[in-house]
Amino acid sequence: xxxxxxxxxxxxxxxLMAGVMYALVALxxxxxxxxxxIFNYAQGVxxxxxxxxxxxxxxxQVPFAHLINAVFGTEVRDFGWTVPTLxxxxxxxxxxxxxxxxxxxxxxxxxxxxAPIILFMATIGLAYFMEGLGDLMWGSDLKTLDVGxxxxxSFWLEDVTRGWAAEGADYYGMYIDLLDVWATxxxxxxxxxxxxxxxxxxxxxxxxAVADDHQAALSVGISLRVIWVIVxxxxxxxxxxxxxxxxxxxxxxxxxxxxxxxxxxxxMLGGFTSIPGAIVGGLIIGVGEKLFEFSVGPLIGGATENWxxxxxxxxxxxxxxxxxxxxxxxERV
Amino acid sequence: MFYREAGxxxxxxxxxxxxxxxxxxxxxYYFVLLVxxxxxxxxxxxxxxxxxxxxxLIWAIVAIGLNILTGYCGQVSLGTGxxxxxxxxxxxxxxxxxxxxxxxFVVLLSGGVTAAVGMLFGLPSLRIKGFYLAxxxxxxxxxxxxxxxxxxxxxxxxxxxQITAPERxxxxxxxxxxxxxxxxxxLFCLVILFALAWLARNLTRGRLGRSWMAIRDMDIAAEIIxxxxxxAKLSAFAISSFxxxxxxxxxxxVYLGAVEVGEAFGINKSFLALxxxxxxxxxxxFGSFAGAAFMVLMPVLLKNLMVDTxxxxxxxxxxxEFMIVGALIVFFLVVxxxxxxxxxxxxxEKLRLWPFPH
Numbered sequence: 169x170x171x172x173x174x175x176x177x178x179x180x181x182x183x184l185m186a187g188v189m190y191a192l193v194a195l196x197x198x199x200x201x202x203x204x205x206i207f208n209y210a211q212g213v214x215x216x217x218x219x220x221x222x223x224x225x226x227x228x229q230v231p232f233a234h235l236i237n238a239v240f241g242t243e244v245r246d247f248g249w250t251v252p253t254l255x256x257x258x259x260x261x262x263x264x265x266x267x268x269x270x271x272x273x274x275x276x277x278x279x280x281x282x283a284p285i286i287l288f289m290a291t292i293g294l295a296y297f298m299e300g301l302g303d304l305m306w307g308s309d310l311k312t313l314d315v316g317x318x319x320x321x322s323f324w325l326e327d328v329t330r331g332w333a334a335e336g337a338d339y340y341g342m343y344i345d346l347l348d349v350w351a352t353x354x355x356x357x358x359x360x361x362x363x364x365x366x367x368x369x370x371x372x373x374x375x376x377a378v379a380d381d382h383q384a385a386l387s388v389g390i391s392l393r394v395i396w397v398i399v400x401x402x403x404x405x406x407x408x409x410x411x412x413x414x415x416x417x418x419x420x421x422x423x424x425x426x427x428x429x430x431x432x433x434x435x436m437l438g439g440f441t442s443i444p445g446a447i448v449g450g451l452i453i454g455v456g457e458k459l460f461e462f463s464v465g466p467l468i469g470g471a472t473e474n475w476x477x478x479x480x481x482x483x484x485x486x487x488x489x490x491x492x493x494x495x496x497x498x499e500r501v
Numbered sequence: 502m503f504y505r506e507a508g509x510x511x512x513x514x515x516x517x518x519x520x521x522x523x524x525x526x527x528x529x530y531y532f533v534l535l536v537x538x539x540x541x542x543x544x545x546x547x548x549x550x551x552x553x554x555x556x557x558l559i560w561a562i563v564a565i566g567l568n569i570l571t572g573y574c575g576q577v578s579l580g581t582g583x584x585x586x587x588x589x590x591x592x593x594x595x596x597x598x599x600x601x602x603x604x605x606f607v608v609l610l611s612g613g614v615t616a617a618v619g620m621l622f623g624l625p626s627l628r629i630k631g632f633y634l635a636x637x638x639x640x641x642x643x644x645x646x647x648x649x650x651x652x653x654x655x656x657x658x659x660x661x662x663q664i665t666a667p668e669r670x671x672x673x674x675x676x677x678x679x680x681x682x683x684x685x686x687x688l689f690c691l692v693i694l695f696a697l698a699w700l701a702r703n704l705t706r707g708r709l710g711r712s713w714m715a716i717r718d719m720d721i722a723a724e725i726i727x728x729x730x731x732x733a734k735l736s737a738f739a740i741s742s743f744x745x746x747x748x749x750x751x752x753x754x755v756y757l758g759a760v761e762v763g764e765a766f767g768i769n770k771s772f773l774a775l776x777x778x779x780x781x782x783x784x785x786x787f788g789s790f791a792g793a794a795f796m797v798l799m800p801v802l803l804k805n806l807m808v809d810t811x812x813x814x815x816x817x818x819x820x821x822e823f824m825i826v827g828a829l830i831v832f833f834l835v836v837x838x839x840x841x842x843x844x845x846x847x848x849x850e851k852l853r854l855w856p857f858p859h
Contacts (some may be wrong), residue, residue, distance in 0.1 A: 207632050238813045278835040285577060288632065289779050290834045292772060297827030304820040429768070432636045440632065469651035478640030485629050485637060497630075499721055 174332060178342045179462045180455055185348035187454020188355045189413060193431035194438070194446035195359070196406040201440045202379040203399040206276070207288045210295035212428020214264070214404060217302040219411030219420045222260040223313050224306040225251050231305045253315050257408070264404030272397050299425060308422060313415035319347040351413040358409055359447065362402075371398060379441075433481035439494020448492065453477045504852045520702060523853075537691055542684045550683035551756075557797045558690040559751045564777040564789035565701050566744025571775070572784035573705055574737035575717030576626050576634060580641035582770035584742050586762050587615045587645060588749025590655050593664040596754070597657060604669040604676060608693065608750045615746020616739040618645075623738025627731060630720075642771055649762040663761050666754040677754045686755050693751065697744055702786050704740065713737050714784075745774075776826070780833050782842025791841040799826070 193211060200208040224231065228247040236244055251259070275294065279287055321343045329342040366372035377385040378395045386392060411420075414427055438449025457476045465472045490497045509524045511517045521527045545554065563581065570576050591611035595602065602610075622641040629637050649655045656664050668678025674685040704710050712733040715723035724730050753760045760766075773796060781792020800822055807818040837843055851858070 234814070234817055238817055275831055275835065282834070282838055284631070286834055286838050288635075289775070290831050292775070293827045293830030293834065295827065296823050297831065300820045300823030300825075300827060304817065304824065308816060308820070429639070432639060436633055436636050471647065471651065475640060475643035475647050478637070478643055482625060482629075482637050482640045485633055486625055489629050489633065491633070 174329060174342065176459075176462070178344070179458050181342070181344060182348070183455035183458030184451055185344075185352055185454070186458060187434075187451035188352045188447075189348070189410075189417075189450075190427075190430050190434045190453055191447045191450030192351070192355050192358070192406065192410040192413060193427050194434040194450055195362075195443065196403040196410065197431060197435055198438075198440065198443055198446045199362075199406065200399055200403050203375060204276070204378075204396055205284060205287075206291065207284065207440070208403065209288060209291040209428065210298060211403065211407060212431065213295040213298045213302070213425040214267075214407035215411035215414060215427060216420070216422070216424040217267075217298050217411075218260055218264055218404065218408035219313060219415035219424060220302045220306045220311070221263050222256055222315075222408070222412065223311045223415070223420050225259045226253065226256040229306060234307055235304060257315070257412075260408055261405060264408055265401045268400030268404050269397050271400055272393065276396065277393070295425070295428075299422070303422070311415075311420040313412065313420050315412055315416060317347055317350050317416055319345060319416065322346055322349075345417075347413075347417055351417075354409065354413065358406070359443070362443070375399065430477065433477035436481040436491055437484050439491030441495050442491070442493035445491060445493030449481075453480065456480050504849070504855070518706075520706075534695075537695075538688070542688060545683050545687055547683050550687050552801055553797060554687055555690055555756050557794055558687070558694045559748050559756055560774070560777060560793040560797055561790050562690075562694050562697055562751065563745050563748035563774050564781065564793045565698060565786060566741045566748060567774045568778045568781075568783065568785070568789045569701060569705070569713070569744065570737050570741035572778055572782075572788075573710060573717060574713040574734065574741075575720075576623075576734065576737065577631075577775075578638045578741070579635055579768070579771045579775065580622060580638035580645075581745055581774040582766040582768060583642040583645035584615050584619055584745040585749030585752060585770060586649055586766035587618045587742075588612060588746030589753035589760055589766065590649050590664065590762075591615065591746065592750035592754055593657075593666070594655070596667055596669065600667070604671060604689075604754065605693075607669070608747055608754070611750035612743040612747035615749065616743040619738045619742020619745070620735050623735055623742075626734050626738065639768075642768055646762055646766060661761075663759050664753070665759040669754070677758070679758065681755070690751055690755060693747065697747065698786060698790075701744070705786070709733075709736060717784075776830055778840075779830065780840055782840030782845075785840070785842035787845060788840050788842030791845070795841065796826075799829075 193215060196211045196214070197208060200206055200211070223229075228249045228251060230236070230244050230246055233244050233246075236242060271294065275290060276287075279290055325342055325344055366376055374385070374390045374395055375398070377388070377390055378392065378399075382392065385395075410427070411424065414424055418424065434446060434449040434453050436449075437452060438445025438447070457473045457480070460476050461470070461472050484492065504523060504525045506523055509522075511522075521530055541554065563585065567578060567581050570578050588611045591614035592607050595607045595610055596604075599607075622638065625637050626634050650662065656662055659665075666677045668675055668680055670676060671685070671689060675681040676685050676689045705713070712723070712728045713736075715726070715728045716730060716733045716737075720730055723733070749766070752765070757765060777792035777796045778789060779792070780795055781790070782788025803822050803825060804815075804818055807813050807821060808815055833840065
């Protein structure tokens with residue numbers, strides 16, 4: 169096999185795995201959008217907040233340490249203990265559930281029956297609030313998140329693929345980050361778990377009922393308020409998983425919240441209402457942008473990953489305005 | 502008591518349709534103009550001009566532009582920062598290519614260039630609606646910023662990748678460049694803002710504005726009663742982008758002087774403009790002013806309070822600012838989804854009946 173072919177293969181593989189990472193974030197959007205019709209811009213910030221909280225708990229930081237020091241002139245920083253990873257994840261999950269409840273009680277309950285665009289703006293406000301809160305609670309410095317997942321390249325794969333190349337070719341094997349592989353495995357497990365949950369549990373069925381028709385669900389005795397808290401909690405859980413994967417890859421910092429912006433074209437492409445759509449959309453965007461950067465990028469200045477996803481999604485939308493898997497938009501006067 | 506239509510007789514249709522039907526409002530309007538054009542320049546200091554007044558004037562232009570598109574025509578745009586960048590870079594290219602041209606025409610021409618670009622990115626709006634369109638406008642934001650960052654022609658191959666505004670003057674007074682004084686800069690922005698706000702007000706109550714509002718309220722119904730959606734949407738994109746482009750050109754030439762595109766016109770600016778029109782009030786010219794004033798003044802006041810008075814570290818103040826902005830937006834949406842303009846309207850209704858409300 170020629171090295172060019174192998175390089176392209178490597179780019180495609182990396183693109184697929186990047187796509188899974190995008191899909192992880194997009195999944196949270198779809199869950200909330202289906203259940204409550206809210207386009208939750210804060211999903212990316214939720215991932216950041218969850219990751220910050222996880223690191224903070226793991227390392228035993230004192231919340232609001234900076235603020236306390238500034239106001240009282242003290243020098244507190246951490247409690248001096250570290251929490252085991254699994255326990256820390258559970259605690260962070262608890263914080264996200266608490267957050268889901270607070271959002272519903274303080275914000276969404278008061279915005280029932282408002283236009284979708286108003287709700288969207290409210291989530292932008294929420295995103296700003298959480299960004300400030302996360303930084304205020306845990307500090308804005310770059311943190312490393314270590315949950316015991318392997319990372320770095322796989323020597324085994326490099327050795328195997330080097331053998332594939334033609335004899336004497338200038339090729340040193342494929343580089344594939346183990347963390348990405350793990351992210352893929354976890355994402356698949358997460359989606360499978362979500363599917364099982366929504367198919368076989370009482371709450372899952374209620375969720376699907378609400379997603380299908382709010383009023384019909386209300387009329388058979390499903391409490392929308394409870395369901396919304398549950399949906400936001402699940403979205404918080406998905407955000408936590410996304411935050412762990414992205415945080416382990418890039419470090420936990422402000423720019424993590426920008427992954428929401430990467431998830432938006434994925435959503436547009438796949439359709440706002442479809443979980444398979446979010447995954448397929450993620451894969452298409454991941455492969456598309458990596459291939460474009462690989463083939464056309466060097467000719468036009470590089471860093472095309474910033475916008476290519478949007479332009480690709482835009483092109484798809486012109487031909488299919490509801491996205492690939494979205495529900496058909498029916499308009500009546 | 503004085504805030505009544507009573508005794509203010511209208512003798513022509515023209516009088517009947519005027520913007521301020523109540524005499525008190527008209528006098529207040531002239532008073533505000535007087536304060537803006539004469540009063541403020543007399544007391545303007547360098548600090549208030551650069552920290553408060555000039556950003557307010559420029560953001561008001563941008564907010565009116567975005568309000569035309571989002572508030573009047575119902576097309577949500579998250580590409581405002583990108584369009585401002587188009588205005589800024591167009592102004593830079595025109596200024597360096599034609600040094601003789603008056604800065605006023607440079608700014609207007611940049612607006613024209615932005616209008617063309619805006620129409621181009623508005624084309625998908627004919628097919629894509631709602632959230633999908635909002636996300637599609639992000640394509641404009643990211644693509645344009647990338648373009649100005651990567652193609653050296655736009656910044657004349659300068660080594661730093663920055664663009665810097667050369668000095669230009671009007672009536673012998675410098676309005677751009679490091680020598681420009683606070684008052685000429687302020688007046689220059691104010692004149693443009695006044696002209697554009699007047700234009701926007703009259704556009705939105707005319708035929709074109711009504712066709713925008715029809716599209717906003719229900720595009721299919723509007724099409725059935727004979728509004729051409731192509732014309733209405735593209736004209737909204739063009740005019741809105743013109744305003745935003747003029748704002749961007751002023752932001753670069755008058756306010757900042759030197760610009761690095763990713764920092765000055767990033768996605769945050771798009772959100773800032775959106776917050777302005779939400780807090781101010783969608784579909785209201787007054788709301789654009791109120792929102793711009795609010796979003797410009799609040800960070801300044803917060804910073805004064807937390808950093809200078811309480812002497813907290815700036816990082817904490819910045820985090821608090823994020824929280825307060827976010828909380829305020831949610832608060833406003835919960836309490837008054839139609840923004841400051843709606844509060845103002847309610848106040849006026851109450852005032853008309855005062856002191857006998859029954």
